[in-house]
Amino acid sequence: MALWSGRFDQETDEELKKFTESISYDKRLYRYDIAGSCAHVNMLAAQGIVPEKTAGAIVGELKRIEQRIADGDFTFTAELEDIHMHIEHELIKALGDEGARLHSARSRNDQVALDIRLYLRDEIDAIADMLRNLQKTIVDLANKYRTAILPGFTHLQHAQPVLFAHHLLAYVEMFNRDFTRLQDCRQRFNVMPLGSSALAGTTLPIDRDAVCRELKFDDISRNSMDAVSDRDFIIELLSALAIFAMHVSRMSEDLILWSSREFDFIELGDAFCTGSSLMPQKKNPDIAELSRGKAARVYGALVALLTLCKGLPMTYNRDLQEDKEPVFDAIDTVKKILRVYPPMLASMAVKQEKMLAAANDPELMATDLAEALVEIGVPFRNAHHRVGAFVKWCKQHNKQLCDTTLEEMRQTIPEATPAFLEMFSPSKSVEKRETPGGTGPQSVDKQIRFWQKNLSL
Numbered sequence: 001m002a003l004w005s006g007r008f009d010q011e012t013d014e015e016l017k018k019f020t021e022s023i024s025y026d027k028r029l030y031r032y033d034i035a036g037s038c039a040h041v042n043m044l045a046a047q048g049i050v051p052e053k054t055a056g057a058i059v060g061e062l063k064r065i066e067q068r069i070a071d072g073d074f075t076f077t078a079e080l081e082d083i084h085m086h087i088e089h090e091l092i093k094a095l096g097d098e099g100a101r102l103h104s105a106r107s108r109n110d111q112v113a114l115d116i117r118l119y120l121r122d123e124i125d126a127i128a129d130m131l132r133n134l135q136k137t138i139v140d141l142a143n144k145y146r147t148a149i150l151p152g153f154t155h156l157q158h159a160q161p162v163l164f165a166h167h168l169l170a171y172v173e174m175f176n177r178d179f180t181r182l183q184d185c186r187q188r189f190n191v192m193p194l195g196s197s198a199l200a201g202t203t204l205p206i207d208r209d210a211v212c213r214e215l216k217f218d219d220i221s222r223n224s225m226d227a228v229s230d231r232d233f234i235i236e237l238l239s240a241l242a243i244f245a246m247h248v249s250r251m252s253e254d255l256i257l258w259s260s261r262e263f264d265f266i267e268l269g270d271a272f273c274t275g276s277s278l279m280p281q282k283k284n285p286d287i288a289e290l291s292r293g294k295a296a297r298v299y300g301a302l303v304a305l306l307t308l309c310k311g312l313p314m315t316y317n318r319d320l321q322e323d324k325e326p327v328f329d330a331i332d333t334v335k336k337i338l339r340v341y342p343p344m345l346a347s348m349a350v351k352q353e354k355m356l357a358a359a360n361d362p363e364l365m366a367t368d369l370a371e372a373l374v375e376i377g378v379p380f381r382n383a384h385h386r387v388g389a390f391v392k393w394c395k396q397h398n399k400q401l402c403d404t405t406l407e408e409m410r411q412t413i414p415e416a417t418p419a420f421l422e423m424f425s426p427s428k429s430v431e432k433r434e435t436p437g438g439t440g441p442q443s444v445d446k447q448i449r450f451w452q453k454n455l456s457l
């Protein structure tokens with residue numbers, strides 16, 4: 001018999017039970033459900049809604065149930081729909097009518113809104129720590145390879161030489177935005193919904209602020225109808241996770257490219273690659289590829305939640321039970337990525353000579369020539385045109401930019417000085433870019449020190 005069976009004559013159909021149950025996945029909320037129930041019953045006792053003795057017994061029994069679930073000594077069944085019903089059913093089984101007092105002034109609608117917030121708070125804190133660890137790993141790599149130079153790309157075409165550390169620190173920025181988005185989301189949803197009851201509040205004299213304090217929320221929700229129907233915070237969290245997954249997919253793509261024979265800039269550790277069942281010579285960057293691929297399921301979760309909530313009438317609708325599997329899966333996926341990614345990065349061997357050789361293409365210094373012309377008074381557009389003509393001249397004469405005489409250079413760049421012939425060095429090119437945020441060694445050093453301080457390395 002379900003706890004809500006009072007007005008029903010017939011037992012629920014078996015297939016229907018399987019269709020409506022959420023216990024198979026919402027059991028992971030048990031700790032939060034129990035924490036919420038303990039705070040709720042303590043408040044009920046303080047308000048004289050249930051006797052103190054009963055509240056004590058209920059809290060004691062809830063703790064026992066929590067321990068049993070943690071120990072795997074608890075049977076879950078589709079009969080009892082969800083985690084809220086399971087715990088309450090068990091409580092009533094143990095305490096009889098005393099246990100039956102717990103659900104006063106509460107509905108599963110505000111209960112689940114509370115549980116999911118408590119759960120997400122913990123998950124966000126765990127993910128935030130893991131993100132920090134990922135950032136630290138990248139900063140360590142940047143510090144270790146602070147002099148390595150590789151070609152920077154735009155349009156996946158060689159553009160200008162950059163420090164490898166500068167490239168790595170770009171990811172640290174991306175992951176930092178992810179970190180702050182998570183914090184921002186957490187702060188906005190840290191509002192206590194319990195006491196909203198089914199949708200309209202309750203006739204009983206509850207003290208919502210006491211529950212708010214006990215469960216460490218910043219405030220209580222202002223509107224009971226919004227509180228039971230709102231899932232914005234899950235959508236916000238999934239957006240933040242989807243953006244994070246997109247960042248990981250971009251970093252993975254770089255690692256995959258760099259590992260290819262064509263780039264050959266890095267080699268990931270054997271432990272983070274796999275072989276081919278057919279081609280004996282293969283070493284594939286599967287962890288990076290899977291991390292790139294997993295963005296798809298995180299995006300899927302976000303789209304699922306947006307679609308789920310679209311057009312829902314006020315207030316709680318059972319559709320909302322479908323919020324859990326996608327968000328659980330997105331959280332599990334992101335945590336899986338965050339567990340393998342830092343050690344994979346740390347396993348990377350960096351082929352600095354290969355990187356430098358690729359950056360040692362005089363064409364990558366063409367912008368430096370144009371900027372040198374600006375420094376001696378040539379308007380930039382004209383400078384750009386002259387250097388462009390020089391590149392064309394070199395191509396026509398089958399020469400490298402660095403292989404011309406000053407006279408030859410002056411055919412297209414009349415203002416060229418002997419110093420122009422010395423500009424075709426990747427390290428010089430990098431060294432000249434010391435503007436704040438540029439790839440110059442001092443600018444990069446400043447970035448490294450900023451992150452070492454802010455991530456307290």
Ligand code: ARG
Pocket residue numbers: 022026082108109112316318320321322
């Ligand atoms: N298992 C439900 C969910 O996850 C709990 C709330 C059910 N409320 C209700 N009125 N049936 O949404």
